[in-house]
Amino acid sequence: MMALACGALVGPAAAPASAALPAGVTGVTTIAPMLEQVTPAVVNISVLSRAPQSENPLLRDPFFRRFFNIPDQQVQAKPQVSAGSGVIVDAARGYVITNNHVVENAQEIAVTLKDRRRLRAKLVGRDAATDIALLKIEAKGLTALPMGDSDHLKVGDFVVAIGNPFGLGQTVTSGIISALGRSGLKIEGYEDFIQTDASINPGNSGGALVNFSGELIGINTAIIGPAGGSVGIGFAVPVSIVRSVIEQLGDYGEVRRGRLGVAIQDLTPDLAESLSLTGDEGALIAKIESGSPADGAGLRSGDVVVAVDGRPIRSATDFRNRIGLLRVGTPVQVTVVRNGGQKSLTVRTAK
Numbered sequence: 001m002m003a004l005a006c007g008a009l010v011g012p013a014a015a016p017a018s019a020a021l022p023a024g025v026t027g028v029t030t031i032a033p034m035l036e037q038v039t040p041a042v043v044n045i046s047v048l049s050r051a052p053q054s055e056n057p058l059l060r061d062p063f064f065r066r067f068f069n070i071p072d073q074q075v076q077a078k079p080q081v082s083a084g085s086g087v088i089v090d091a092a093r094g095y096v097i098t099n100n101h102v103v104e105n106a107q108e109i110a111v112t113l114k115d116r117r118r119l120r121a122k123l124v125g126r127d128a129a130t131d132i133a134l135l136k137i138e139a140k141g142l143t144a145l146p147m148g149d150s151d152h153l154k155v156g157d158f159v160v161a162i163g164n165p166f167g168l169g170q171t172v173t174s175g176i177i178s179a180l181g182r183s184g185l186k187i188e189g190y191e192d193f194i195q196t197d198a199s200i201n202p203g204n205s206g207g208a209l210v211n212f213s214g215e216l217i218g219i220n221t222a223i224i225g226p227a228g229g230s231v232g233i234g235f236a237v238p239v240s241i242v243r244s245v246i247e248q249l250g251d252y253g254e255v256r257r258g259r260l261g262v263a264i265q266d267l268t269p270d271l272a273e274s275l276s277l278t279g280d281e282g283a284l285i286a287k288i289e290s291g292s293p294a295d296g297a298g299l300r301s302g303d304v305v306v307a308v309d310g311r312p313i314r315s316a317t318d319f320r321n322r323i324g325l326l327r328v329g330t331p332v333q334v335t336v337v338r339n340g341g342q343k344s345l346t347v348r349t350a351k
Helices: 032-041 062-067 239-252 269-274 293-297 316-324
Strands: 002-004 042-050 079-090 095-098 106-112 118-120 122-127 132-136 158-163 171-182 193-196 208-211 216-224 234-238 262-266 283-288 304-308 331-338 341-348
Touching: 032 042, 032 079, 032 158, 032 208, 042 095, 079 158, 079 216, 095 239, 106 122, 122 239, 132 239, 158 216, 193 216, 216 239, 234 239, 262 316, 283 293, 283 316, 293 341, 304 316
Parallel strands: none
Antiparallel strands: 002 216, 042 079, 042 106, 079 095, 095 132, 106 118, 122 132, 158 171, 158 208, 171 193, 193 234, 208 216, 216 234, 262 283, 283 304, 304 331, 331 341
């Protein structure tokens, strides 16, 4: 069962649980000093919202309401309070990032810091396709969490998840990176998740996934588990995606995505063999839109995209993620395999 990792506020605040490095790995037996620096940047988020009320179309008919003595004034949906997590990424501006699904229907948003200060938050912008939202708070003495490099993570790297599970208050769990580049989970539009076995539960949504150097590498988003509980399969949005999204949210309040004008598909083993290619990594261009940026740059149907700006492309999803996170008008170098040789072309994204 797939579940987004947010939940209702159900109990009082709890002290952070310690997360110990497995004995004998490096001789270090605790990461408490690192957590003392990191945890002030992770916040609890409380959201007041009204659940959308489903309406029977018959209720719109005045004759139906009169016949069954149904009052014209419909009962309003009751306010709901839910809890999530967030991460301070810019102390000077008071920027806090969280998941879009945490604040999607919010009427009021409150942020509670580790020092128990409770602040009203303003929604700067949100992006449903990546499940990222940017909030702003006004306060002094904030601590921001530095961003790491999620593009160089490896399976087996140790990580720490920090958040507000079940509304208990700030909690720390540890684990490893179980897989990279997870997609096909049908959670949001752009899927390139980090999978971890660090315990992530409802309420952890928007919290930090941190490496043992104290750097933010992902934003916890979802779990797979019966009844929404953690069974060691959690997912986080990589910070490489988060960084590009919040830059645009800060500038425009939304993400203005560029496009190339191509239809792509995965390079299967059969397709790779028919094209005399070794391996099946890459994205096959199936169709070029006439007059599009891709058409003007010289891309062709049958080209296999193997890199974007020098970074390898694993699949059609990978290519879509890379291009879909670029601003309109951004030049991008696309490396393709054509007729047995490689060719690099520069394409400028359009609206």
